[in-house]
Amino acid sequence: MLQAVLLDISGVLYEDDQPLPGAVQAVRLLQDKGCPLRLITNTSRQGRAAIHRKLTGMGFAVAPEQIFTAPQAVLRHVRAHGLRPYCLIHPGLEEEFADLLDLPGPNAVVLGDAEMRFDYAHLDRAFQLLIEGAPLISMGDNRYFRGQGALHLDAGPFMRALEYAAGTTALVLGKPSAAFFASALDDLGVRADATLMIGDDVIADVQGALSAGLKACLVRTGKYRDGDEAQAPAAWVAADLAHAVERYC
Known part of the structure; x- marks a missing residue:
């Protein structure tokens, strides 16, 4: 049974400064379920405070401490x-x-x-x-x-x-480093095998999570390219975040 969820940010929650369809509602559903959550990202063009302002401006109800970045x-x-x-x-x-x-x-x-x-x-x-x-x-x-x-x-x-x-x-010290995933899990206080990573990058998000012992779901949004799922056959696949949360969480 899942104890926690890690979400990539760009390409999973939003694209080009616009929330992806159903993404705001999917995050709210996870919050309503009381699911421990971390939004993790390798984004290194802005700090956590700027990322938080951007997400809340799009309607995502997340706290700054729920964002965990490579910087x-x-x-x-x-x-x-x-x-x-x-x-x-x-x-x-x-x-x-x-x-x-x-x-x-x-x-x-x-x-x-x-x-x-x-x-x-x-x-x-x-x-x-x-x-x-x-x-x-x-x-x-x-x-x-x-x-x-x-x-x-x-x-x-x-x-x-x-x-x-x-x-x-x-x-x-960012994805797909096992040390990065370990830090996020330590921040949450949960086990790797009871945590699901949802991302659009088959290498950094999905392969990285699987190698670190997490479950992983690849969404067909953001940087996803046709055929990416063949690179991580052990991963679950969903059309987008809303479908991933509905099906696997």
């Missing part, structure tokens, strides 16, 4: 290990990372979806630190995301380029 996981790790990171991140995250920006003598590289900051100067600065032995800490290794009706490059391709150039391996 939060990275912040916890950096602070716990006393690191001084060079932050190659999006301007939208600067408020959340304010106390870690421009520290002298950086000894780590933190990577998010930096968008227009993925230029030669910024990437080369990160490379110089990595080649000297600094660890690479990434908010995710997603290849792309969906926005404004099209697919766009995410942080993953740039992470891979830095790994290749510096001969290093990134510590990924």
